[in-house]
Amino acid sequence: MEKAVSISIKIGGIEERILVERMQQGDTTAFELLFKYYYPGLVVFASNIVINKDEAEELVQDFFVRLWENRHSLKSDNPLKNYLFTSVKNRSINFLKSVQVKKNVIEELKRQMESEMRYNPDIYTDTELQQKLKLAFTKLPPRTAEIFTLSRFKGLSNDEIALSLELSKRTVETQISNALKILRKELQNYLTLLLFF
Structure with a gap:
């Protein structure tokens, strides 16, 4: 052992x-x-x-x-x-x-x-994973990152985000979907982080 x-x-x-x-x-x-x-x-x-x-x-x-x-x-x-x-x-x-x-x-x-x-x-607490997550976020377009942050980290609903940013709910859903695709690609070797998304 x-x-x-x-x-x-x-x-x-x-x-x-x-x-x-x-x-x-x-x-x-x-x-x-x-x-x-x-x-x-x-x-x-x-x-x-x-x-x-x-x-x-x-x-x-x-x-x-x-x-x-x-x-x-x-x-x-x-x-x-x-x-x-x-x-x-x-x-x-x-x-x-x-x-x-x-x-x-x-x-x-x-x-x-x-x-x-x-x-x-x-x-x-794993600094390497935190750094990977931050790096992955830099791959997101600014608007996509903003919407994804409001959704996953601020806890806002799609309706609330749409109202706040003066967008259609469909646009918000599309942006979140795009963010998920990018992040999953960037973090494919980091299973623990993918579980958040």
């Missing part, structure tokens, strides 16, 4: 382990660096579970408050990413339970989280 290789993550040019140690000692700058690095990915991750961006943001923000309050109990030699994503996953599931989502829905969600790549924390 092969031994797992530990990869040292650097944030702002500083090893994550050092930042955790500094945060434990009350260094707010270290905490801020960790927050800025992990927050966006954790929100997207939580949004995939609770299906509500506002709730996801609140869950993650609340988690970071607790993280700061309980910073002394963290272990700097354990991967922080695993701890963060597991904690946010558990908080998200508990949120669903609190709003009385049916048990079978939660069980299905848990099953998906075990098998589907969109629940893999790596895709939310």
Whole structure:
């Protein structure tokens, strides 16, 4: 059996382990660096579970408050990413339970989280993938990129986009379809990113 290789993550040019140690000692700058690095990915991750961006943001923000309050109990030699994503996953599931989502829905969600790549924390922090996504977006015409961003990242409906940009709904649908074709071509070797689209 092969031994797992530990990869040292650097944030702002500083090893994550050092930042955790500094945060434990009350260094707010270290905490801020960790927050800025992990927050966006954790929100997207939580949004995939609770299906509500506002709730996801609140869950993650609340988690970071607790993280700061309980910073002394963290272990700097354990991967922080695993701890963060597991904690946010558990908080998200508990949120669903609190709003009385049916048990079978939660069980299905848990099953998906075990098998589907969109629940893999790596895709939310992997710099290479983020760079590939940004590069792929540069291949989109400006108007197409604007419409696709409003649709997939801002959560607007096709009708809302059409109204906002003074376009026909059909034009919006065509532009989104064109964006998907281009992105799928550009990201064909990055299955984890394609799952978003």
